[in-house]
Amino acid sequence: MTKTEKALLAKGIRPTKMRLKIYKYLKRKTYAVTLKEMQKVFVIKSEVNKTANKTTFYRAIKLFEEKRMMHQIDDGTAIAKYAVTHENVTAGYGTDLHMHFHCNACKKTICLPNQISKESLPENYVTIDVNLVLKGICEKCKKN
Ligand SMILES: [Zn+2]
């Protein structure tokens, strides 16, 4: 069994061909990817039966989100982007408080590694959703 298969099974996801491909693809990416970009890779280019394949693709994304293996990022561009959630994150939103960075030059959005302290929230407040995006110029664009 591969590492990816194991990772999926650990979250209760049956490792089908499509799911493995999507997860591996997104894990390799250093920045968050839109559904359209992923569709180009997994739906449009591949199978003969596009409709069935599209359904499989969307179901896989939804499942990954439900199982917290991927998360959606709203970076203010009005197009939702997806990134793989760090493997150590086991519980739901609020336990993984990390920021995102959106580069105004290359338009890429990345997950920042540092966690935000939960102490910034007053007592008895509960976080349900997190949407933290810093905007600026990324390392690559700053060099150019
Ligand atoms: Zn950039």
Ligand SMILES: [Zn+2]
């Ligand atoms: Zn993230």
